[in-house]
Amino acid sequence: MATVSGEALRVMTADAAGEALVIEPDGQVLPADRQVLLLPSALDRTSGRRRREVVVDGWRFEVDVEPDRRARLREQAARASGHAAQDGRLEIRAVIPGRVVAVAVNPGDRVEAAGQLLVVEAMKMQNEIRAPRAGTVAKVAVGAGQNVELRDLLIVLE
Amino acid sequence: MRKDAPPFRRILIANRGEIAVRIIRACRDLGVEAVSVYSDADASAAHVRMADSSVRLGPPPPAESYLRIDAIVEAAVSSGAEAVHPGYGFLAERAAFAGAVEAAGLVFIGPRPAAIEALGDKLRARRLAREVGVPTVPGTLEPAPVDRPDQVDAIIEVARGVGFPLLVKAAAGGGGRGMRRVTSERELPAALAAGSHEALSAFGDGTVYIEREISPARHVEVQLLGDSTGRVVAIGERDCSLQRRHQKLVEEAPAPGLTPARRRKLHAMAAQLGTAAGLSNAATCEFLLAPDGSFAFLEVNTRLQVEHGVTELVTGLDIVAEQLSLAAGRPLSGAVLAAAERAADPGRHTIEVRLSAEDPARDFAPTPGTVRRWRMPSGPGVRVDTAISEGDRVPPDYDNLIAKLMVDGSDRDQAIDRLRRALDEAEIGGVQTTLPFHRFVARSSAFRAAELSTGWVEQHWDGATDRERARGVALLAVALADRGESDNLARPGTDGLASPTPRAGAGGWRRAALDAEVDRWPR
Numbered sequence: 001m002a003t004v005s006g007e008a009l010r011v012m013t014a015d016a017a018g019e020a021l022v023i024e025p026d027g028q029v030l031p032a033d034r035q036v037l038l039l040p041s042a043l044d045r046t047s048g049r050r051r052r053e054v055v056v057d058g059w060r061f062e063v064d065v066e067p068d069r070r071a072r073l074r075e076q077a078a079r080a081s082g083h084a085a086q087d088g089r090l091e092i093r094a095v096i097p098g099r100v101v102a103v104a105v106n107p108g109d110r111v112e113a114a115g116q117l118l119v120v121e122a123m124k125m126q127n128e129i130r131a132p133r134a135g136t137v138a139k140v141a142v143g144a145g146q147n148v149e150l151r152d153l154l155i156v157l158e
Numbered sequence: 159m160r161k162d163a164p165p166f167r168r169i170l171i172a173n174r175g176e177i178a179v180r181i182i183r184a185c186r187d188l189g190v191e192a193v194s195v196y197s198d199a200d201a202s203a204a205h206v207r208m209a210d211s212s213v214r215l216g217p218p219p220p221a222e223s224y225l226r227i228d229a230i231v232e233a234a235v236s237s238g239a240e241a242v243h244p245g246y247g248f249l250a251e252r253a254a255f256a257g258a259v260e261a262a263g264l265v266f267i268g269p270r271p272a273a274i275e276a277l278g279d280k281l282r283a284r285r286l287a288r289e290v291g292v293p294t295v296p297g298t299l300e301p302a303p304v305d306r307p308d309q310v311d312a313i314i315e316v317a318r319g320v321g322f323p324l325l326v327k328a329a330a331g332g333g334g335r336g337m338r339r340v341t342s343e344r345e346l347p348a349a350l351a352a353g354s355h356e357a358l359s360a361f362g363d364g365t366v367y368i369e370r371e372i373s374p375a376r377h378v379e380v381q382l383l384g385d386s387t388g389r390v391v392a393i394g395e396r397d398c399s400l401q402r403r404h405q406k407l408v409e410e411a412p413a414p415g416l417t418p419a420r421r422r423k424l425h426a427m428a429a430q431l432g433t434a435a436g437l438s439n440a441a442t443c444e445f446l447l448a449p450d451g452s453f454a455f456l457e458v459n460t461r462l463q464v465e466h467g468v469t470e471l472v473t474g475l476d477i478v479a480e481q482l483s484l485a486a487g488r489p490l491s492g493a494v495l496a497a498a499e500r501a502a503d504p505g506r507h508t509i510e511v512r513l514s515a516e517d518p519a520r521d522f523a524p525t526p527g528t529v530r531r532w533r534m535p536s537g538p539g540v541r542v543d544t545a546i547s548e549g550d551r552v553p554p555d556y557d558n559l560i561a562k563l564m565v566d567g568s569d570r571d572q573a574i575d576r577l578r579r580a581l582d583e584a585e586i587g588g589v590q591t592t593l594p595f596h597r598f599v600a601r602s603s604a605f606r607a608a609e610l611s612t613g614w615v616e617q618h619w620d621g622a623t624d625r626e627r628a629r630g631v632a633l634l635a636v637a638l639a640d641r642g643e644s645d646n647l648a649r650p651g652t653d654g655l656a657s658p659t660p661r662a663g664a665g666g667w668r669r670a671a672l673d674a675e676v677d678r679w680p681r
Contacts, residue, residue, distance in 0.1 A: 011633040056628035058593030063636040098554040122554040
């Protein structure tokens with residue numbers, strides 16, 4: 001039986017969907033009947049976390065991993081800085097490469113939460129990008145007809 | 159020395175991706191030079207690397223590249239090609255394209271423009287089927303009135319006769335576009351308008367009609383080949399029932415559960431329709447198989463199908479090579495006629511799964527990106543048609559099919575066993591694909607029992623749950639790797655994680671994971 005040695009680790013999928021898993025030392029074992037493919041990891045320079053791609057039975061996950069101790073410290077720091085994220089600058093980036101087919105807002109526009117911002121077309125499908133919260137459009141970084149790559153800046157909300 | 163002279167000296171392939179590569183391979187086998195065309199998104203793609211020469215068409219959007227009739231005909235003429243193969247999709251079923259190729263003095267590798275035009279209009283095809291006595295899905299044979307308040311009562315009366323639920327379909331349609339499901343009279347006028355509007359923007363033709371929804375049903379289609387003398391033969395059928403959004407996911411040949419006698423009857427109906435329509439070269443006649451065992455004609459595709467490979471594995475034919483030979487004016491070959499003789503009782507079974515860059519946990523939404531890992535299976539009974547190599551980008555501009563995995567066996571059970579094994583060998587990273595869905599199909603007892611229908615995916619597949627089960631394992635695996643436990647991972651059976659089961663013995667991934675650490679860790 002192989003287990004994780006050393007200190008407790010926190011692992012979670014990079015899109016923050018689902019709960020993080022905290023793995024205690026000597027805690028858990030991997031089932032043997034799964035097809036698991038680990039791809040080379042990359043260090044995310046802004047967060048200091050290591051991000052890995054892992055494919056299990058054909059399902060692809062991007063996973064962030066860091067010591068649980070450090071994750072707790074980070075969360076405390078985030079709580080201390082209060083609600084900055086609620087009314088601070090929010091960058092909206094492309095979650096899929098594609099082509100911008102329509103932009104619904106201009107700089108200075110006030111948008112409500114879930115208000116339409118723009119439409120990105122990828123592989124014949126139109127993806128509506130909506131405001132994650134209310135705010136004022138500080139910047140529109142793309143125009144209709146423009147191609148965008150994954151994580152390109154689209155719109156800044158303030 | 160080749161037995162026959164090449165059908166052409168040089169042809170142009172007006173397509174991209176796996177189908178362009180597939181056609182280039184047939185050209186190589188026949189001694190025909192292949193000219194490819196490409197958009198800026200495909201400048202270093204496989205179909206460009208493999209062709210004898212290539213011509214740039216324009217920027218990535220299809221309307222500025224692969225849909226440009228003028229640029230493609232010009233490329234064919236200037237490159238000295240004698241014929242043009244359209245592949246599937248893009249311009250393959252545009253009569254105007256076939257006509258432009260012929261007007262330039264070149265051969266279009268496919269049915270004649272008049273047949274493409276007649277059968278591309280599904281209403282005309284339905285009328286033709288009715289004329290020659292081939293049963294059609296109940297519905298209208300003339301265009302339905304759209305946005306005509308004065309005719310609402312009349313069309314509702316017609317719809318009552320057809321029966322609910324029914325489908326509004328586009329006469330120029332395909333791939334489910336322009337289609338609306340209607341469950342009550344009240345919804346009909348709006349569905350006609352919406353379907354017509356979508357059809358107009360997708361195909362430039364807003365004509366719609368009404369057809370009864372046959373559900374559950376199986377989708378069964380017959381592969382036809384015809385020569386310039388007007389002779390048309392059926393070389394076998396395929397079951398393509400597993401679909402989502404009217405796009406096929408899994409195809410197999412022959413269709414399970416049909417007796418040779420019923421198969422013969424189905425093939426005869428398709429060949430009769432093909433003959434009446436003046437079909438030549440390759441085309442496919444699609445039918446719905448209702449639970450009561452009756453067949454109803456759906457539509458004809460006047461081109462090579464994506465899933466032509468399953469028929470090739472069952473019959474031993476190279477359908478693309480036969481297309482070239484037929485386009486050169488040669489009669490149906492002896493091999494084709496022999497396959498047509500055996501078609502009712504082929505004695506082999508083939509299954510194809512379409513590996514697409516789509517997320518099967520999110521309603522098969524597209525997932526373009528860069529393929530960071532790409533290992534395809536091989537071994538007995540396995541064929542992979544793809545244009546992808548590791549490091550390639552799946553562009554967002556085009557269809558998201560990245561590989562067709564085919565397996566064949568002496569019977570359906572052996573084919574399913576091989577499908578399961580082959581899918582276990584496949585390793586894909588960097589983009590989410592339909593691989594988990596296909597692994598599920600290969601293990602499904604319903605699929606094994608040939609319980610097939612066009613509603614199969616909705617009925618059996620719960621992608622979100624399947625993914626969630628894998629998620630915990632993913633997190634554990636990453637934690638182990640982070641702690642350098644991949645040493646343990648690489649040695650199953652000692653103090654490795656895995657008990658020494660056969661799966662654990664297939665420790666390839668574990669060793670591969672370790673190799674990845676050593677070889678490719680970014681410095």
